[in-house]
Amino acid sequence: MTDQARVVYSYSTSVPDEPGQAFKVLATLVSAGINLLGCSGTQSDGQAHIEVVPADAAAFAALVERATLSFRRQKAGFLIQGDDRPGALADNLSRLADIGINVGGVHGLAAGAGRWSAIVWVADRDLEVAARALGASLP
Numbered sequence: 001m002t003d004q005a006r007v008v009y010s011y012s013t014s015v016p017d018e019p020g021q022a023f024k025v026l027a028t029l030v031s032a033g034i035n036l037l038g039c040s041g042t043q044s045d046g047q048a049h050i051e052v053v054p055a056d057a058a059a060f061a062a063l064v065e066r067a068t069l070s071f072r073r074q075k076a077g078f079l080i081q082g083d084d085r086p087g088a089l090a091d092n093l094s095r096l097a098d099i100g101i102n103v104g105g106v107h108g109l110a111a112g113a114g115r116w117s118a119i120v121w122v123a124d125r126d127l128e129v130a131a132r133a134l135g136a137s138l139p
């Protein structure tokens with residue numbers, strides 16, 4: 001199977017670094033039916049920093065506004081998924097390098113059942129050209 005790529009956006013927020021604070025944010029998203037393609041968190045300076053990648057950026061933005069959450073859009077990139085094989089990520093990074101696109105970050109994982117996935121972050125100005133190289137359509 002050929003790798004599939006789709007445009008994604010990450011959003012971040014910070015909450016007090018206290019038990020249950022990150023859960024409250026995620027529970028708000030879950031209760032509104034927001035599906036996340038990715039989520040990560042870190043701690044620093046008494047804050048818990050949460051970064052999410054929603055499956056539907058428009059629905060996410062509407063919820064954030066209604067729920068008065070303070071997420072900020074951070075990055076644009078691509079969720080790439082396919083059958084696991086040696087060099088799967090490198091093949092896709094090569095497509096971008098060949099056209100002069102600088103990758104700002106990568107989060108790759110084995111997805112199990114012989115599948116792989118990665119989120120590859122690029123500059124907003126490179127999104128359209130990178131989308132063509134990866135065979136992704138813009139929203």
